[in-house]
Amino acid sequence: MSTAPILITAAALHEALTGPGADRVRVLDVRWRLDRPDGRPEYEAGHIPGAQFVDLNVELARHAGPEEGRHPLPSVDELQAAARRWGISDGDTVVVYDDLNNLSSARAWWLLRHSGVSDVRLLDGALRTWTEAGLPLESGAAALPAPGTVSLSYTSLPVLALEDVAAFADDSLLLDARAAERYRGEVEPVDPRAGHVPGAVSAPTTENLGPDGRFLAAPALRERFRLLGAEDGVGVGVYCGSGVTAAHQAVALALAGLEPRVFVGSWSQWANHPELPAATGPNPS
Known part of the structure; x- marks a missing residue:
């Protein structure tokens, strides 16, 4: 995991956007939610000045068969083309946010770090902290930046492939x-089967946040994950429904000093392979 800072405050972002070096700061608005996947109307109603809208379904994922899950990774060439449209060049600082406690923008954080962008940060507390600070918003679409020149490669962060998940859950912490x-398994609003990967431990990522939508302090996160089984020497993996909020949990794990493996296909991929077992109830198995 990169040693670059993970979070940025609204005050620090405002200073970065208005001070020396502002031309090397790129801001991405990644508004998306399961019940309202097109976040562009909300973006156009008001966003951080200069922020480029990112379509999670189109630019941070690719369309594929259900056996790959709902949000498989885009090809690195597709992601690189999108990042250049957003104006990103090597050495830039990239700040991402949404209006939902960073549950969707964390996907951009993880994906860009995984592809080799070293300085990617989440606006801690998301758009709410910017507006509560009385900082300005811009409506409509932001002006397009000059194309960037960033070069990307999927080599930076560890991942779990479908064929690795069962053994990982047996030997490590998933x-x-x-x-x-x-x-x-009491409800399943999207995927074809309810339940969880046998051996996986329930750890809702919303519990990594305080009431203000900001991440808990690193010691509190470390203690939370220790109580879930993240002892020294134990590998940690994470999944969610389709690989979006798993990235949010990956942020929390990174803040706690851990190096998580993300199962990108997540439950949406596992559930579409009927030969794989599903566990239900409150216990891992």
């Missing part, structure tokens, strides 16, 4: 970042 009722 966390399920979804809401607890989905983990238990």
Whole structure:
């Protein structure tokens, strides 16, 4: 995991955008949610000045068959082309945010770091902290930046492939970042089967946040994950429904000083392979 800072405050972002070196700061607005996947109307109603809208379904994922899950990674060439459209060049600082506690923008954070962008930060507390600070918003579409020149490669962060997940859950700690009722199999609003990967431990990623939507302090996160089983020498993996909020949990794990493996296909991929077992109830198996 990169040693670059993970979070940035609204005040620090405002200073970066208005001070020396502002031309090397790129801001991305990644508004998306399961029940309203097109976040562009909200973006156009008001966004951080200069922020480029990022379409999670189109630019941070690719379309594929259900056996790959709902949000498989885009090809690195597709992601590189999008990043250049956003104006990103090597050495830039990239700040990402959304209006939902960074549950969707974390996908951009993880994906850009995985592809080799070393300085990617989440606006801690998301757009709410910017507006609560009385900082300005811009409406409509931001002006397009000059094309960037960044070069990307999927080599930077560890991942779990479908064929690795069962053995990993047996030998290491696999966390399920979804809401607890989905983990238990009581509800399943999207995917073809309910339940969880056998051996996985329930760890809703929303519990990594305080009431203000900001991440808990690193010691509190370390203690949370220790109680879930993240002892010294134990590998940690994470999945969610489709690989979006798993990235949010990956942020929390990184803040806690851990190096998580993300199962990108997540439950949406596992559930579309009927030969794989599904566990239900509150316990891992």
